[in-house]
Amino acid sequence: MASVNREIADFLRRSRAQCDPERAGLPPDGRVRRVPGLRREEVALLAGVSADYYARLEQGRPINPSPAVVEAIGHALRLDEAGLAHLKNLVGVTATRPPARTPGVQRLRPGLHRLLDSLDHALPALILGRRSAVLGANRMARALFADFDAMPATERNYTRWLFLDHGARDLFVDWEVQARAAVENLRLDAARASERQATEALVAELRGLSDDFDRWWQQHRVHQRTHGSKRLRHPLVGELTVEYETLALPGDSETTLFLYTAEPESASAQALSLLASWTLAAPPTFPDRSRD
DSSP, X not given: OHHHHHHHHHHHHHHHHTOOTTTTTOOOOSOOOSSSSOOHXXXXXXXXXXXXXXXXXXXXXXXXXXXHHHHHHHHHTTOOHXXXXXHHHHHHHHTTOOOOOOOOOOXXXXXXXHHHHHTTTTOOEEEEOGGXXXXXXXXXXXXXXXXXXXXXXXXXXXXXXXXXXXXXXXHBXXXXXXXXXHHHHHHHHHHHOSOHHHHHHHHHHHHHHXXXXXXXXXXXXXXXXXXXXXXXXXXXXXXXXXXXXXXXXXXXXXXXXXXEEOOTTSHHHHHHHHHHHHHHHSOOOOOOGGGO
């Protein structure tokens, strides 16, 4: 409970510091601002709550604001959709949500593994679960990024690989962009994940082993990307840019399918086609998932 209240307080303080007073609709008052962003009383005014109430919330005191108050504070801070959802999730953990059931280990249905394998001749595809755990990847995805199936099951995590594997830093031309996005998405996931202890353990590990992760985690930025691009410097086929789209899988709201494509007839498409010809020419291997 105390740790969640601290998360709420930290997020509110950083969001307030990042909010431009003019964008928030406040006229100049002639006073010199000693720190960037809104003052506490200004957030309270915009949200329609008392300054004392908002101050206690930002100080991490145990308060259970109503959904309407949370919505008003989010709009006062000019949070985007992801930021508002993050705030609601944080508050919901302590206020309105019933205790979450203890979930089991995430595993893909055999049909989803077959789906990934069937996409080999079309495009790279992988499925991520809670905390960006890599639940499955076809041969093309493993050739494009990393052989996740060869990793110990406890280390098969996209964000962990991105920060702790030197090969990932060499692979991404825009590594910082991709790494920041992973942190922002994990921050969102941390507020709503049903396995809070496991999430905190992953975050603690990454903060201890990566200065970049620790610095970006403390910024409390949240953003959920459903599509985008990645610029790669692949050791076999050289530089290429792939676009990705995400699809939520029915039956499990905590699993996401990632599909990667390249612009038709582009140099990137040619590189992807060359990688496919080399990858699919080798006989497929089927990892023993019974030990996962």
